[in-house]
Amino acid sequence: MHISQIETTDLFLGPEGAPRQVVRVTLTVEQPTPPVSVRIDGPTVRTPEPVVTAALAAGESVTVEVGVQVAAPAPEGSWHRITVVAQTPAARVTADGELRAAATGWTVWMVSHFHYDPVWWNTQRGFTELWQQLPDVPGADRLRPPFVRTAFDLVRAHLDAARHDDDYRFVLAEIDYLQPYWNVFVDDRADLRRLLREGRVELVGGMYNEPNTNLTHPESTIRNAVQGIGYQRDVLGGDPRTAWMLDVFGHDPAFPGLMADAGLTSSAWARGPFHQVGAKRHTGDITRMQFPSEFEWLSPTGRGLLTAYLADHYVAGWGMERKETLDEAMAEAYAQYRELRKVAATRNVLLPVGHDHNIPSRWCTEIHRAWPQRYQWPRFRMGVPRDFFAAVRAELTGAADGAGTAGLAPAARRPSPQTRDMNPVYTGKDVSYIDTKQAQRATETLLLDAERLATLAMLLGDRYPSEALDKAWRLLSYGAHHDAVTGTESDQVYLDLLAGWREAHELAGTAWRDAAAGLAAHVDTEGGGQAVLLVNSLSWARDGIARIRLRYPAPGPAGVVVRDETGADLPAVAEGLTRHDDGSIAEVDLSVPASAVPALGYRVLRVATDDQRATVEAARADAVPARPVTGWSATSGPRRSATRPSRWMPTRAEAVPCAASWTAAPAVTCCARTGSATN
The missing domain is CATH 3.20.110.10 (Glycoside hydrolase 38, N terminal domain)
Incomplete structure (x- = not known):
């Protein structure tokens, strides 16, 4: 008979008031052996109750759990010398080892x-x-x-x-x-x-x-x-x-x-x-x-x-x-x-x-x-x-x-x-299926913009589109899942998710368009040329670039100019210019600087063609100043109607219907109206 292994554990036997730490002892016998009594002694260790095995067959090994008490003080992690004693009426073997004191309470x-x-x-x-x-x-x-x-x-x-x-x-x-x-x-x-x-x-x-x-x-x-x-x-x-x-x-x-x-x-x-x-x-x-x-x-x-x-x-x-x-x-x-x-x-x-x-x-x-x-x-x-x-x-x-x-x-x-941000994890998820990230963030930006404009419009009497906006946020919540926006999904799931992002974007875009048109109905846009309403949905004044898409039936103008409320010409970059057969303008995108648009307020610009220049010049004295949110006011009497295109591009000011896009909406949003407030 010999002791083949001594293992210290952090297990404890009862009773609760006097717990005993478990030491596992493995015995191996070479010949049939009667029951063996096992105890553990040491300068600071004692065994209240020895463990007795069953009779063992030749070549058998058995592991027993001996509960010992360690004299105080015995802080967790302290080491104590021990001697394992295994004995029968006819034989006695010992083995020395060490016990690492464990703690109760776990x-x-x-x-x-x-x-x-x-x-x-x-x-x-x-x-x-x-x-x-x-x-x-x-x-x-x-x-x-x-x-x-x-x-x-x-x-x-x-x-x-x-x-x-x-x-x-x-x-x-x-x-x-x-x-x-x-x-x-x-x-x-x-x-x-x-x-x-x-x-x-x-x-x-x-x-x-x-x-x-x-x-x-x-x-x-x-x-x-x-x-x-x-x-x-x-x-x-x-x-x-x-x-x-x-x-x-x-x-x-x-x-x-x-x-x-x-x-x-x-x-x-x-x-x-x-x-x-x-x-x-x-x-x-x-x-x-x-x-x-x-x-x-x-x-x-x-x-x-x-x-x-x-x-x-x-x-x-x-x-x-x-x-x-x-x-x-x-x-x-x-x-x-x-x-x-x-x-x-x-x-x-x-x-x-x-x-x-x-x-x-x-x-x-x-x-x-x-x-x-x-x-x-x-x-x-x-x-x-x-x-x-x-x-x-x-x-x-x-x-x-x-x-x-x-x-x-x-x-x-x-x-x-x-305070760390607990990243990075799966860096590939930040770049794979990049359109899922673009769709999520573009829709979030547009939706937040739509909520602000819809709130202003509600204060002026419009109905707040709560159902549509709530559904859009729920679709975005679904898309924000860690196996969705990250791009870890299968192709079929990807196609399903795209439909959700598209619907959320359309809901947000519709709310944005309706709110912008509702706000336009409360703005004085009378005067020469075509009015362009610039709206700032942020709570601070800001500058930005407004994009205005213009389309003209034949014959179109030979040229156009964008002016601010004082009548001053604004620099503009023309892109996507197309002309009618007679050389006049059919369609053009203008990018113009919009400066100092008030917080939650608006400015009105004007687009004039060659034949409208004189009218615009005459309107300088009646220019509409830049207005903060307090400039939004309910009209008395019958409400003026606004030109409301059936489908607007949320990132651009526009004078005609055009297709929506995935481009994120800017904080300075724009909508265009004709010069008359009642047409």
């Missing part, structure tokens, strides 16, 4: 989840309901792992797991699957709300989806949060607190501040700044991280969120599901704990138990129940992010109770503040 929070992409290589219809019916991937159903289901099946599976197992807890996140599920499966509403009240399911994310915020406008992030929090709280009855951005490929530095302003208190994500799969999976060394996995993520405003970086990715706990027995699953869970604890800010470890589109794990609740039957510390508990972050805050503030974090000092401390 808790592993197993959070069951599934990551869902409404678009990626499959379409939303495929990922949500059908899966296998994908036009460009024949036999897609055969390609998916056995644990993968559609969103409808996944929500039902996790709800069923909670119905059948009182210990099961899980999270639900994105509106792009929650809303259709809520609308279709009405019978599940009561159970979902009951589980929310009981704290057994938590709605996380607080957003419509998981947007890639370093590629979109901050206003898109805000609207995404408004849509997400509004639905999760006011429709489903949840209380979203955690920005659950697991798979996002890049983060806006302002994101934590915006989410704090929205009422969220924490965030969790797996990508960046330590490569796309985390320090552990990328380098093999989790300690390559430069700060703890829990930290205070600060925005430039100084506001932020307590954040958990999933240092071994959001699939860390799914390795348990790949095991065949409970003992193997427990060993995998313990191995994850030993890695993740190395970078934890407190004695709490977040272990995400999930994957992409996965069913509930068969082992997490079994570990939750079986672990305390074997060990006192660390503890493995089913939980939700709210439980984890509450435990982290309690320890940081010194308010943790003995049951959760025994033996901790009461002094409060602050999590490590981090």
Whole structure:
């Protein structure tokens, strides 16, 4: 008989009041051996209760767990000399070693989840309901792992797991699957709300989806949060607190501040700044991280969120599901704990138990129940992010109770503040499918411009186009998903997304055109020549270049001139000039400087042809000055009609209908009218 291995662990046996650290001892016998008693002695170590093995057959090896007590003081990490003694009535062997003192108080929070992409290589219809019916991937159903289901099946599976197992807890996140599920499966509403009240399911994310915020406008992030929090709280009855951005490929530095302003208190994500799969999976060394996995993520405003970086990715706990027995699953869970604890800010470890589109794990609740039957510390508990972050805050503030974090000092401390933008992640996503980024940003700019102009028009009596603008923002939220605007999607998904961006742009363009025409109806444009209304949608005065497209029936003018309110000629660059057969102008684009357009105000320029020069000169005395927003005023009596082309180009002043384009709208917007206010 000999002792072949001595392994120090950070496991503890009970009782709770006198925990015993576990040392694993492996014995190997060469011949049949009666039961063996194993104990561990040392100057500062004793064994309250030796472990006795069963009888061993020749050549058999066995590993036993011996619980020892280490005399105080024994700070975590201190080393102690030990001697392992294994004996039978007829034989006695010893082996010397060292024990590294561990600490009690650790808790592993197993959070069951599934990551869902409404678009990626499959379409939303495929990922949500059908899966296998994908036009460009024949036999897609055969390609998916056995644990993968559609969103409808996944929500039902996790709800069923909670119905059948009182210990099961899980999270639900994105509106792009929650809303259709809520609308279709009405019978599940009561159970979902009951589980929310009981704290057994938590709605996380607080957003419509998981947007890639370093590629979109901050206003898109805000609207995404408004849509997400509004639905999760006011429709489903949840209380979203955690920005659950697991798979996002890049983060806006302002994101934590915006989410704090929205009422969220924490965030969790797996990508960046330590490569796309985390320090552990990328380098093999989790300690390559430069700060703890829990930290205070600060925005430039100084506001932020307590954040958990999933240092071994959001699939860390799914390795348990790949095991065949409970003992193997427990060993995998313990191995994850030993890695993740190395970078934890407190004695709490977040272990995400999930994957992409996965069913509930068969082992997490079994570990939750079986672990305390074997060990006192660390503890493995089913939980939700709210439980984890509450435990982290309690320890940081010194308010943790003995049951959760025994033996901790009461002094409060602050999590490590981090201000970096948590990039880069997947730099290719910033340049691939560049038109997706251009479409998103162009529509965001146009939509913001349309909202401002529509607000001014509403103050003057027009109806605010709330439905159209709301739909446009929702389409932009959908397009901001980390597998949409980034360009990581399949060709079929790309084509579907283009339709969404196009619709959003058209909705915004229509709102812009209607608002500009409505505002034009309140501006005095009488006088010679053709009036061009320049509108500034920003809250400060600014300069810019206005582009004016002019078209004339035959015979057209021989030349044109653009003048300001005082009658002074403005320099202009003519492009795209076409002429009628007689040499007169048929069409021309003019670029002219627009200076000092007032904040939320306007200026009126005039385009005169050769035969209108005298009329324009005579109108100098009655010139319309540049006007701030207070210049917009409701007219008395019947409202004057405005020339309203059926289709305007939102980036240009124009005198005739023309096609819309993807070009981003400038802050100084323009519209053209004929000289008469009543024609």
